Structures are given as structure tokens and as C-alpha cells.
Amino acid sequence: MSTNNRNNQVNEDELDLSVDSSIDLGLDGDTLLEATATSIAPMQFLRSGDQPTRDRIVILGRTRAGKTIYLSRLYEQCWRGNGEIHMETSSGKSHLALLNAVAEMAEHRRWPKATDNSTYLDFQLTWQGHAFTMVSLDYPGEVFRRAFVEQIEDANTAELIDHVKRAAGVVLLIDPIVLSSGKIGDAADDDYGMVQALRFIRGLPGGETVPIGLVLTKIDINADLIRHHGGLRGFANKYCNNLIRVVPALTLFGTCAVRSRRDALGKEIPDLNKPARGLENPIIFCLRNIVANRIKSRDETTKRSQQEFIQREIKQDAEAETKDTRFWLWANVVLLVGLAAVGVLTWIVVRNFL
Numbered sequence: 001m002s003t004n005n006r007n008n009q010v011n012e013d014e015l016d017l018s019v020d021s022s023i024d025l026g027l028d029g030d031t032l033l034e035a036t037a038t039s040i041a042p043m044q045f046l047r048s049g050d051q052p053t054r055d056r057i058v059i060l061g062r063t064r065a066g067k068t069i070y071l072s073r074l075y076e077q078c079w080r081g082n083g084e085i086h087m088e089t090s091s092g093k094s095h096l097a098l099l100n101a102v103a104e105m106a107e108h109r110r111w112p113k114a115t116d117n118s119t120y121l122d123f124q125l126t127w128q129g130h131a132f133t134m135v136s137l138d139y140p141g142e143v144f145r146r147a148f149v150e151q152i153e154d155a156n157t158a159e160l161i162d163h164v165k166r167a168a169g170v171v172l173l174i175d176p177i178v179l180s181s182g183k184i185g186d187a188a189d190d191d192y193g194m195v196q197a198l199r200f201i202r203g204l205p206g207g208e209t210v211p212i213g214l215v216l217t218k219i220d221i222n223a224d225l226i227r228h229h230g231g232l233r234g235f236a237n238k239y240c241n242n243l244i245r246v247v248p249a250l251t252l253f254g255t256c257a258v259r260s261r262r263d264a265l266g267k268e269i270p271d272l273n274k275p276a277r278g279l280e281n282p283i284i285f286c287l288r289n290i291v292a293n294r295i296k297s298r299d300e301t302t303k304r305s306q307q308e309f310i311q312r313e314i315k316q317d318a319e320a321e322t323k324d325t326r327f328w329l330w331a332n333v334v335l336l337v338g339l340a341a342v343g344v345l346t347w348i349v350v351r352n353f354l
Contacts, residue, residue: 051205054168056135057286060197061173062144062189066217066257068112070173071121071136072101073257074279078125085280085287087134090122105258105270118143118159127287134283137163141189148193148200167201168293169286170212172243176222179239191242198246211289212247213282214240219254220277226254253282 061067075098078087089095098121101112118139125132139160147157164170174190201207216222216232229235232252236244244250255278261271 052162052166054166054206054210055133056163056166057132057169057171057283057290058164058167059136059171059173060144060164060194061217062141062178062193065141065173065175065178065190067139067141067173068101069105069257070215070217070255070279072098072112073276074283075099075123076102077276077279083280084127084284086126088124090124094121102272106272109263109269109271111270118156125283125287127284130287130291132287132290135163135166144193144197145189148196149188161200164197164201165204167210168290170198170201170210171282171286172198172212172214173217174214174240175218176216176225176235176239177218180225180235191239195242195246198243202246209289209293211251211286211293213251213253213285214243215253215255215282217255217257218260220256220259251285253278253285255279255282 059067059071075087075089077083078085079095079099089098104110104112118137121136123134123136125134137160139156143156143160146152146154147160172194174194179190198212201210201212214236216226216235219226226232226235229238232254236250236252240250255276257276257279259271259274260268263269
């Protein structure tokens with residue numbers, strides 16, 4: 001094998017990431033721990049309305065973070081594959097749109113167009129015998145900036161805020177190159193904007209238990225950048241430290257939804273010849289914690305019910321005992337009065353007789 005071919009083979013192995021243990025694509029990800037989280041009140045713009053039912057896993061990301069590609073490839077993988085999760089949309093139109101997005105990349109080597117309008121995608125998830133309804137909002141990345149950075153309140157941002165309020169689990173999609181590029185405007189969405197979003201979630205009733213996974217996307221083309229900082233943990237410690245302050249235990253994941261390569265003209269095009277990596281892991285992480293939260297909530301509800309039952313029994317016993325005490329007290333009083341009356345009558349009779 002020539003030197004050039006050998007180098008190409010090494011690069012190909014690195015692209016696949018199978019030989020690099022420093023980038024953890026395992027189910028548990030890589031958990032970052034920070035001793036103390038900052039406590040700052042959320043923006044006034046985000047303080048409104050009651051907390052609705054938590055019924056969805058929310059995927060948050062800025063423009064070009066890869067939301068559409070992640071969702072479409074995740075759906076294709078979970079619909080057609082034999083992985084841990086099975087997904088099915090509630091709409092045939094959404095089903096076709098998601099699979100067509102993947103087919104467009106595979107057959108025509110074209111990336112999906114940027115999302116123009118906010119679209120709700122309803123999924124039925126099945127995992128380890130548990131059934132979930134997952135509602136994802138595929139929204140233009142600009143809406144995220146308007147909501148959490150510029151703090152502009154309009155119909156689109158209000159819809160996104162309501163969507164976030166309903167989060168039972170959160171997946172943050174961040175392109176590592178954006179955070180490390182040094183472009184303040186782009187990085188502000190993934191830094192300041194994400195901080196405001198996380199602080200908002202944590203400040204909601206029950207928000208402290210919502211599982212949050214941080215996903216570094218496009219891990220194939222960002223592999224060298226991640227390795228340069230010592231893996232996911234090293235990169236996050238340098239570029240995501242503000243997020244870690246808000247979420248003291250933040251679980252990290254690396255994903256690659258669609259590989260990319262250069263065509264003959266040097267243009268970057270999608271390459272689906274290699275499998276996606278790590279797409280299910282952040283979702284499983286959320287589902288596992290959602291189930292744990294449900295069990296904990298159910299146990300607490302059962303415990304409260306038992307305590308309330310015991311307290312009612314104690315109260316009823318006390319009331320019954322009080323009634324018994326009163327009954328016997330009055331019975332004794334009546335008896336004593338009766339005896340006294342009999343005594344008086346007896347004395348009168350005897351006195352008259354004598």
C-alpha cells in the first residue's frame with residue numbers, strides 16, 4: 001500500500017470515529033459537573049403564562065445547527081431500523097417529507113433547504129415497552145435568536161416559548177465550529193441564547209428535573225477540532241462553560257446525522273454511504289429520565305395518598321374516640337343523676353314513713 005493510500009485509510013478511520021475513545025458516543029454520554037450553578041432571574045419577556053403539561057422532547061438549535069437533518073435522519077433510522085426506538089409520525093404528509101429529505105440527500109446529493117416556517121411534527125415513540133408522544137417543532141433558526149437573544153415577542157417567538165414550556169426533555173444541538181469560530185454574532189445564539197433558554201426551563205415549575213442533553217453535531221467534519229481540545233469534555237469546558245453554570249450536570253453527546261464529502265468541484269455534498277452515528281442516544285437519555293421522573297412522581301403521589309389515608313384514619317379514629325368518650329361521659333352523668341334522684345326519692349319516702 002502506498003503512503004498516500006495509507007494516509008487516506010487513516011483519515012477514513014478517523015472520520016468513522018470508531019478508533020477514537022476520547023470522543024464518547026456511548027449512551028451515557030459524558031457528564032460535566034460544576035459545583036455551583038448561577039441563579040439569575042429569567043428575562044422579563046419569558047415570565048408569562050401558566051405552566052402547561054409537559055408532553056414533548058424539545059430540540060433546540062440555531063440556524064444551520066442541523067435540526068432538520070437530525071430529525072429526518074433520526075426518523076428514517078427509527079422507522080426502518082431495528083434500534084431501541086421505534087418512531088411513527090401521526091401524519092402521512094410528515095412521514096413523506098422526512099423520508100424525502102433523506103432520499104434527496106442520498107440520491108441527488110443535495111442538502112435540505114433551510115426551514116422557512118415553523119412546523120410541528122408529532123411522533124409516537126416506543127422504547128422498552130413505554131409509549132411516548134414526541135412533539136417536535138422544526139422552526140427557522142432565526143426564531144431562536146429573536147426569542148432568546150433579541151427578546152422580541154411576536155407570533156413565532158411566542159409559539160417557540162410555549163413549545164419550550166412543554167418540554168419533558170431537551171436536546172440542544174450545537175455545531176462546534178460555530179462556538180469556536182470567534183464570530184460573536186453566530187456564537188451568541190449558542191452561548192447567550194442557549195443560556196437564556198436553559199435558565200427559562202430551569203425556572204419553570206418542575207423545570208429542575210427536566211433532562212437536558214447537549215449534542216455536538218457534525219462530529220465527522222469537527223472530529224479534529226474536538227480531538228484538539230481533548231474530546232467532548234475538553235471542548236465543552238472551554239466553549240460551553242456558561243451552559244454548565246446553568247445546568248450543573250450536563251450530559252454531552254456527539255452525533256453525525258449525515259457525513260459529508262467534497263465533489264469533483266470541491267463542493268461539500270452529503271454522503272449517506274456510511275451510517276449515522278449517535279442519533280438515538282440523546283433521545284434515549286431523555287426518555288430514560290422522563291420514565292424515572294414519572295416513576296418518582298407516581299411514587300410520591302402514592303406516598304402522599306397513603307399519608308393522607310393514614311391521616312384520615314387517625315382523624316376518624318380520634319373523632320370516633322371523642323364521640324365514645326362523650327357518650328360514656330354523658331351516660332355516666334345520666335347514671336349519676338338517676339342515682340341521685342333515686343336516693344333523694346328514697347330518703348323522702350323513708351322520712352315520710354318514719
